[in-house]
Amino acid sequence: MPSKKEKVSAEEWQLRVDLAAAYRLIALHGWDDLIFTHISARIPGDEHHFLINPYGMMFEEITASSLVRVDQEANKLDPDDYDINPAGFTIHSAIHAVREDAACVMHTHTTAGVAVSAQKDGLLPLSQQSLFPLSNLAYHDYEGVALREDEKARLQADLGESNFMILRNHGLLTVGSSIADAFLGMFILQRACEIQIGALAGNRELTPIPGGIVDTIKQQAAQVTKGMGGNLAWPGLLRKLDRIDPSFRE
Template sequence: MNSKVQLDPASIPSRQSQVSAEEWQLRVDLAAAYRLVALYGWDELIFTHLSARIPGAEHHFLINPFGMMFDEITASSLVRVDQDGNKLDPNDFDINPAGFTIHSAVHAVREDAHCVMHTHTTEGVAVSAQQDGLLALSQQSLFPLSNLSYHDYEGVALREDEKARLQADLGTTNFMILRNHGLLTVGSTVADTFLNMFILQRACEIQVATLAGNRALTPIPAGIVDTIKQQADQVTKGMGGKLAWPGLLRKLDRVNPGYAD
């Protein structure tokens, strides 16, 4: 697509009639997630990325067009790529190669990780740079701590050989802190993955604020972390991200409609 179209997402024709109903719904949810990331101030201009796997054996997935702001992404502007980073539609936008490296690594080995979100927020990067990582200082921190992994920084994620190390570090966890880099969450749906990122981000915000207070800390006893996985289902009535997702979409419809175009 030419630069003029790239600067004017409204000129992109709708793809709703060109894809399955299932893929279209996935596009709508992922576009909404991009706009919610912008709404909550977790974006970094055109950088960082969210992706979602399209159902099927091909391991194709959707990712953001490189150069478009998160608050203007639409369902039709998302780029469909294969596991090797090739655009399925040559007329699509280009993608961020670093985004492809991280996301394709996860999608290749985690069949349950239908969605992957990655951010570079101030608080997330700050905690990722702290030697002890995420601390058990708040109720919010306990949910990620029960299912958290770390990946050491190796430079901008462009090298193919880093994939295997990232995959091994992630393992079966749904929360990851990329050292000196940022945050990553995965989930079976866009809604679940967004909720995971919301909780991890909030835990990092609280930790940065707490440490800035320069007072003696009251850490949560280690044994409590073991009970959190069961309590999480009780908090969301077993619905996970689906409980909050309709309200988040209604909020978007009020303040930034158009994501479903």
């Protein structure tokens, strides 16, 4: 894959490096689904262009140069790029179109995430991890593979201003003002789902967290990350990837 480093702005290149890192981290944590699901990042500017993965590449193979720049009509800006998944475009373009704060949209099909999405009561207040998404969580009912244009409006309405979403019978989605924020959100939501599935499998009476504590978590979240959000952990995650395989930067 020829390098795009000299063909794009420094700002876009840094965005590409961070997005490629997010794909590698999803694979590293075992949250990928072969070549399916997506992470997108909006390129700053009035065009509302965004970067998304090439359809057919494994997440562990994604590099900064392999990411595809598309417009709101799913047109590739570089005809030499690989094609993209139309289902991924439907979900991600819908959110980028209406959420100016959505610099990154992350979507997964993990076992624990899909399992919780299939449970009638959704995410339960069973763990400290669950409190953060519960303070800002939306749901979207399953309508089949996300290919229909008319589903976009319903997805947008259901998400509203939330940064966490459970797609019923489908998976998890997070939105962030940066790639780092979206990844931290997904890490917490995924962990909360894993804990819930584990707790429900224990065949013992559960102790839910009182509602009053759930209501205070928004104020506490900023304190936990020292106001830095995902950027508190992101440099360490990049160092970890560099130790394992720095080729995401190519």
